[in-house]
Amino acid sequence: MAKLLVLHLCFVLIASSSLFHVGTSITHKSQDGSEEWGYVQVRPKAHMFWWLYRSPSRVDVGSKPWPTILWLQGGPGGSGTGFGNFLEIGPLNSNLKPRNSTWLKKADLLFVDNPVGTGYSYVESGGEFAKGDVETAIDMTTLLVEVSNDTVGLRNAPLYIFAESYGGKFAVTLALSLLRAIQAGNLTLNLGGVALGNSWMSPEDYTSSWGPLLKDLSRIDDKTLQESNSLALKIKQQIKNTLYENATLSWNDLEGLIFSNSNHVDFYNFMLDFEMDSLAATTTKNSVESNRIDSLEVRKNSPYLSLNVYKPGATGDLEALMNGPIKQKLTIIPLNVTWGGQSDLVFQFFTGDFMKPRIKEVDELLAKGVNVTVYSGQVDLICSTKGTHAWINKLEWEGLKAFISKERTTLFCGNEKHTKGFTKSHKNLHFYWILGAGHFVPVDQPCVTLNMVDAITQSPTS
Structure with missing residues (x-):
């Protein structure tokens, strides 16, 4: 467990830092x-990076303006400008080739390296990382106040x-923070909805x-099931007693088991062994989604560790891409x-929040009509x-019983006749079951997604 928590940091110093004050930004187009990116100093010595793509499919029809999607990666410590952008939904893949299934076909895309310390976002020496979901939401609200003021369309x-x-x-803590900022008159923004993948x-x-x-899939036996259930029960009790850091330790033990x-x-x-999944291996190497099951042991034999020069066509070269051609293109990233250099420390500051549920926040959003x-x-x-x-x-939402009783609608894609998924809705709650997809739904089932x-x-059409 020491491997999870004993982490190292090399603080960043840049000569231009004195030019910033909280809420100010630098931008480049x-x-x-078609693209715009920049930094916002969300707190003293804490700089958050964002990257906006404007859709070539943009259509504005009367009262239906073209939407913007804000993509939030997981981890905590996963980079939206890297993983979400080049591995999942952005205009180009990690070989810098056009992606046929890019979400730019339906909306403008805004990627943010969130929380501070993730991706290109960074903290200077003496600055502070966000300590949990609520502080991260405040930082993101600061960023969106600044970006929405300076960026046409948002x-x-x-x-x-x-x-x-x-x-x-x-997403849910940010949405509630945005609603408070909008109500207070500090932010002009139209929150269309929240999607939790x-x-x-x-x-x-x-x-x-x-x-x-x-156990039902024959992947573990009865002995492991018993041990797994025992650890899961321990985690449940720790969460009930608000011993969240202890629960994080137990979670790591359970994944290892x-x-x-x-x-x-x-x-x-x-359906796969870990070694069979190139995307999982790439993202684990870069600490995205924090699938840290004895991560040092998993990674020590990984071919991705030797990739330090970007080579188009290679597998798992995202880190080299982001620190090579993309950093050169953006020009504003300090040398x-x-x-991703601070992403491990980001996770350390979330060990107290990592196992906290956020069901009440979903209830609050539903009650507010989001x-x-x-x-x-x-x-x-x-x-x-x-x-x-x-x-x-x-959920305690008043519409839950009616939602559960609803019939599902079958999803198909294009001319294909086999089932791709199911969906059902009641009022402002919607659920999609995506068949054949794992954790990275846009990658595994791009068409139906x-x-x-x-x-x-x-999205309006012409």
Whole structure:
């Protein structure tokens, strides 16, 4: 466990830091105006990086302006400008080739390296990292106040917050913070809704689901199931007693138990071994989604560790891409800021929040009339559909009983006739079951996911 918590930091010093004050920003635009990026100093010596892509498919029809999607990566410590952008939904893949399934077809895309210390975001020597979800939401609100003032379109366009994994906890706390800022008159923004993709909303329910699910799949035996259930019960009790840091330690022990006794099941896709999943190996190497099951042991034999020069066509070269060609393109990244260089410390500051549930925040958003969409990849383990059903059933929202009784609609894609998923809705709660997808739903099932994005954002067409 010491490997999880004993982390190292090399603080960043830049000569220009004295030019900043809180809430100010530096921005840069591409020559054609299709991209804009910059830094906002959200707190003294704490700098957050953002990157906006404007859609070439943009259509504004009367009272339906073109939407913007804010993508929040998980971890905590996963970089949206890297992982979400180049591995999942952005215009280019990690070989800098066009992605056919980019979400730019349906909306403008705003990626933020969140919390501070993630990706290109950084803290100077003497600065402070965010200590949990609420502080992160305040930082993000500061950023959006600044960006919406300076960036044409954000103030009028509906903003949809899409999140993956731990990003779901960021999304609901941010949405509530934005609503407070809007009500106070500090922010002009139209919050269109929140979408929680395979999101770590209730650690108790997810960890309790792992053992029974894997036993039914013949991935673990009765002995491991018994040990797994015992650890899950311990986690449940620790969460009940608000011993969240202890619960984080127990979570790590449980993942290690399952990983060792399942012959390395992939926590992002229980149909695979970890070694079979190139995306999982890449993201674990860079600390995204914090699937840290004895991570040093998993990573020491990984071919990705030797990649320090960007080579188009290679696998797992995202870190070299971000610290090479992309950093050169952006021009404003300080020379001594390494992409992802502070992400391990980000996670350390979240050990007290990591196992906290955020179900009450979902209830509050639903009660306020905010559209909440939950989507779940069928073969994800770490944020399993079984666990998602469990926490949704704990909602106190007045429409829950009617939602549960609703019939599902079958999802298809294009001319294909086989089932791609199911969906159902009641009032402002919507659920998507995406078949054949693991943790990274946009990667595993891009077509039906893009249709889902269209339904959520109601992107106007000409």
